[in-house]
Amino acid sequence: MSLSNAAVRDIETVLHPYTNLDTFRKSGPTIIERGEGIYVWDSEGNKYIEGMAGLWCTSLGYSEKELIEAAHQQFQQLPFSHVFSGKSHEQASSVAEKLKAISPHPTSKVLFCGSGSEANDQQVKLVWYYNNALGRPKKKKFISRLRGYHGVTVASASLTGLPANHTDFDLPIAGVRHTDCPHYYRYAHEGETEDEFTTRLADNLEKMIIEEDPDTVAAFIAEPIMGAGGVVIPPEGYFQKIQKVLKKYDIYFIADEVICGFGRTGNMFGSETFGIKPDSISVAKALSSAYMPIGAVTIGEDMYQAMLDESRKIGTFGHGFTYTAHPVAAAVAAKTLEIYEKRNIIGHVRAIAPKFESRVARLADHPLVGHARAKGLIGAVELIADKGSKRAFDPKAAVGPTTQKLGEKNGVILRAAGGDIIAFCPPLIITEEQIDDMFDRVERTLDQAEAWVTKENLRKS
Ligand SMILES: Cc1ncc(COP(=O)(O)O)c(C=O)c1O
Secondary structure, X not given: OOXXXXXXXXXXXXXXXXXXXXXXXXXXXXXXEEEEOOEEEEOOOOEEEEOOHHHHOOOOOOOXXXXXHHHHHHHHHXXXXXXXOXXXXXXXXXXXXXXXXXXXXXXXXXXXXXXXXXXXHHHHHHHHHHHHHOOOOOOOEEEEEOOOOOOOOXXXXXXXXXXXXXXXXXXXXXXXXXXXXXXXXXXXXXXOOHHHHHHHHHHHHHHHHHHHOHHHEEEEEEOOOEOOOOOEOOOOOHHHHHHHHHHHOOOEEEEEOOOOOOOOXXXXXXHHHOOOOOOEEEEOHHHOOOOOOOEEEEEOHHHHHHHHHHHHHHOOOOOOOOOOOOHHHHHHHHHHHHHHHHOOHHHHHHHHHHHHHHHHHXXXXXXXXXXXXXXXXXXXXXXXXXXXXXXXOOHHHOHHHHHHHHHHHOOEEOEEEOOOEEEEOOOOOOOHHHHHHXXXXXXXXXXXXXXXXXXXXXXXX
């Protein structure tokens, strides 16, 4: 296959995340040129349904005029200003006020940053800072979960529970432990009920805390639905049992709402969908419909009071990015939150989620699919070699990545998350007709993938 000049230019200049850097030199990039609504077009003129809303993020689609106008206005008025050492701008308080009003826990202040990774990095620093302020210098460890995804900076990649984010990066850092992933389909013991499964996971968490010494365990972080780890939807009652354990040992609960936040699961936050009562949340992505890079963490009054004490002691809060509450990003985020409310985006998600969930459920009958799951407008199918034994394909066969590529040939962008799990996460503005169109393409794609698997004899064990 000969590569275009644009592809060669890209290969020789851009280092691509989450890409096999070697095979990429031959395959080259798909260059996306423009977007409108739920659709994007590549440089060859091919049109795709963006079935992943980019990276689980473009909630309002690709051509939202009000967001473009909000950015344009802010660029004209004040393209940059910072919030260090007593300076501020109106956009910072505007978006903070809106976030406080919808936060799923009593929120005192909002600390902005540029991404989900930075948000979780801030969480680690703030928990350490808080426990020092409270005179608990030993209480510093974090527990996250296998297959959880929390980002790629040194601390947030340590929280992430996926091997590719650790191997040869010398991660995780000390003081981070990973407990079980609540994926019943994959990890339940033979004959174990969902209730028994979640009890076992909560017991294991408690054992881990005791083994580490509860006085040293500071915080637990979890996505309400795991995204990059394969769209893992926890069984009913899981978070209730986990929270009981955390409460018993005075462990701070951070809900990573970077994917689930802002309507994805049918409520403003995934915490509401799963009965989670967090002490803090991390947000990014749909905070600005991904039109500008911005993230944030919410801070309760206790933590704020402790931070005030630290300022009295040290003289300053020694943290912040040049781009903390960047005014253009903040203006776009404030407008995004306004649109969610005035267009009742959550009402729309609730109205169309049954269609989405039923189209995902229908895929369970496909010979390639071991498990199909969905909640709100996020879902996945798990591709397996054998339905009865749930045997996975050899990862080298690349069944998931190949299915993802076949999807693109059928005009739908999907994502192979966690190997052979195909994820669905379209913009929240998708309509019922577009959901049907998307899943007609997915069904065609799975049929072609099945034909390829059979032809290549990839089911052999
Ligand atoms: C749940 C979750 N947390 C954190 C992150 C990291 O966000 P970012 O890529 O903006 O650093 C992601 C990104 O996919 C995510 O899904």
